[in-house]
Amino acid sequence: MCVSTRSRFHVSLGGVCLLVSVLCHGQVQDAALKAAFIYNFALFTNWPQSPSASSTFNVCVVHRSPMWDSLQKLNGKLIGGRPWTVRDAPSTGQKVDCDVAVLSDASQSFVPASSSATLVVRDGGISGADGAAITLVTEDDHIHFDIDTVQAQRNGLRFSSKLLALARNVL
Template structure:
């Protein structure tokens, strides 16, 4: 086999290795993004005052297993948030949820009926549409969040002044 023939034979393997490496980096970046956003939601829960009736049970965090944040949310399973055990469940099963996490693509276009004690988080900005009680926003390569205190009040939730100071926008 000539040197050129050998190079042609190796080129496809080299391309596959490069493609696999790129996919590995993309998956790792997605996992890091999932972890970071899940940590934001966890910390927001820490600085949220929940109705007294909910304080005695685990904090039910509802999301779809297909959501990109599912793995990051599940990594926090059992940790204490606002004095309650973090419990991630499939939101499509009609259970009572304390936190509902939507991706921007599947979030309702208008505010759902107020559910006492439920914090709605939308992952991604959606101009001219309902944004959720908390909206996670990627801006200038940084993760930020917006808070809608009116939505929180409808659900009987209150946020600490420290959390409100960290928000990008407070409505």
């Protein structure tokens, strides 16, 4: 390789590395922002007054989810006096006790424990298609969300009017 070709190769390689690092940084910021949205959804959701069987506020997400690390960073923050605790959601459709279930894979589903009122949040997809009360939507590099109040009521949940006012669509 001559010096000129070698220099162009290193400049090209440097450009590719910069692009990859910017894209990865963008994905990390996206996941952190979505985790912050989910935390705030929990703050502005009213659960039934029945006493919780758990002393922790359980957030279930599949460990391989891009949001896993960002949701974990919120561990210990209080929701209704209970500490936020991220749990690995079973991928087989087993019943599990969750206050919030985050679905990040189109094929993923959630089967709540019979006594639990669960806020199901879908990351992407079509609103109202799978029982999710909130669907996160990315458009033009901005994160929006749709709320399905009918699905929320089926799960025994109500949303604050402040949260409803911020939604892109309320179904």
